[in-house]
Amino acid sequence: MKRSFAAAVALTAAALLGSCAPQVAEPPAPPAGASSTASSPAAEGMPPSEPAEIRIPKINAVSSLVPLGLNADETVEVPPVDQPMQAGWYRLARTPGEAGPAVVLGHVDGNKQPGIFFRLKELVAGDEVVVSRKDGTTAKFRVRKKEQIAKDSFPTEAVYGDTDVPELRLITCGGSYDHAARSYRDNVIVYATLV
Numbered sequence: 740m741k742r743s744f745a746a747a748v749a750l751t752a753a754a755l756l757g758s759c760a761p762q763v764a765e766p767p768a769p770p771a772g773a774s775s776t777a778s779s780p781a782a783e784g785m786p787p788s789e790p791a792e793i794r795i796p797k798i799n800a801v802s803s804l805v806p807l808g809l810n811a812d813e814t815v816e817v818p819p820v821d822q823p824m825q826a827g828w829y830r831l832a833r834t835p836g837e838a839g840p841a842v843v844l845g846h847v848d849g850n851k852q853p854g855i856f857f858r859l860k861e862l863v864a865g866d867e868v869v870v871s872r873k874d875g876t877t878a879k880f881r882v883r884k885k886e887q888i889a890k891d892s893f894p895t896e897a898v899y900g901d902t903d904v905p906e907l908r909l910i911t912c913g914g915s916y917d918h919a920a921r922s923y924r925d926n927v928i929v930y931a932t933l934v
Contacts, residue, residue, distance in 0.1 A: 746842045762839045780920050784905040784933065785836035788874035793843060795909075798858035799801045800845075804832040804870075807844065815844065823849030826856070832899070836871040836878035836933060840899060843870075847912045855910035860875050860887065860927045861867065868907060868931050880931035887927050898928060905933035 790804045807816040807827040818825040826845040828835070835841040848855030866882040888894060898908050907930075914925030 763899040776783055784838035785872075785876060785878060786874070787834045787837055788872040788876065789830075790835045790841075790843075790870045790878075791873050792871040793826055794864070794871075795859075795866070795925050796869075798861055800826075800855055800858065802826040802845065802855045804828040804843065811901050817844055818846065820846060820849040823852055823854035833905075835880075835907055836872060836876070836905050839902055840907050841870075841906050842898070842908045842910065842928070847927075854911070856909065856927070859909060859911050859929060860885070862909075862929050866928075868909070870907070878905070880906075881934045882929055882931045883925065885929045887925050888923055889914070890922075893926060894928070897930075907931040907933075 747929045789806070792801065792803050794801050802825055805818060805825060806829045807818070807829050808831060810816055815829055816827070818827040823846040824842055829842040829844065832842045833839040835843070845856035845859070847857055847859070848854045860883050862882050864882055864884060868880040868882065870880070874879060886894075898910070909929040909931070911927050912923035912925065913927035914923055916922075917924050
């Protein structure tokens with residue numbers, strides 16, 4: 740069963756090179772009086788359908804999407820670090836194209852090579868992200884903003900909070916590397932909206 744998108748999430752340092760593992764807690768109640776103001780097909784969203792592939796033309800990133808759940812410690816699973824070019828979709832969130840935020844995670848690097856989101860930090864407002872879905876449809880998103888932020892200041896509500904329109908979050912690691920923790924100190928987060 741999917742968790743609410745108002746789920747409280749805190750990013751924790753993972754023990755894998757280039758991994759970014761959000762921790763999902765029990766969701767709070769939805770905001771009082773929350774209602775959809777959607778008025779266009781893009782704003783209303785698409786029916787649920789699992790994603791099959793993500794393409795980001797500007798950075799030449801193409802990957803199938805493996806479903807990711809939760810580890811025993813409530814951190815989000817990440818794609819295998821020995822397959823750094825593999826991206827994953829957090830299956831307890833919305834499917835890309837549905838109203839609300841869908842979340843895709845990818846490594847910045849791993850196994851001593853660049854990862855699928857190695858160039859994610861190059862994206863700017865207006866860039867396109869395309870997600871092919873298993874029902875044969877395609878969800879096209881336009882980047883709205885990008886930020887790099889310390890993992891201990893992860894913007895939980897901004898990333899996982901409910902939205903009335905279909906949105907996409909792309910998350911990877913960034914900043915300097917902490918050799919003791921075997922993890923990067925920051926996250927790069929891209930926010931995109933369905934067009």
